[in-house]
Amino acid sequence: MQYAILTLDPMFAKFADFIQQYDLPHEIHLNRTRVWIQDSSLLTYFLLAFPTAIHITDEDDHDR
16 A cells, blocks of 8 residues: 655654664655555554544645
C-alpha cells in the first residue's frame, strides 16, 4: 500500500525517521514523500503513529 506525507507537515521529520529506521521503499518529491508498506504489523504501527498526517495515494495519480 502507498502512503504519503506533505513536506511541510509537522510530522515530516518523524515520518522520515520511520522510513529510515525500517528501510522502507520511498520516493521523495518537492511537496511530499511517498512510501510503500505491505499489509503487516508494521503497517498497523505506522497507521497508529501517523493517524492524521498520512494520505493514501493512488498509484496512477502523479499530481499529488
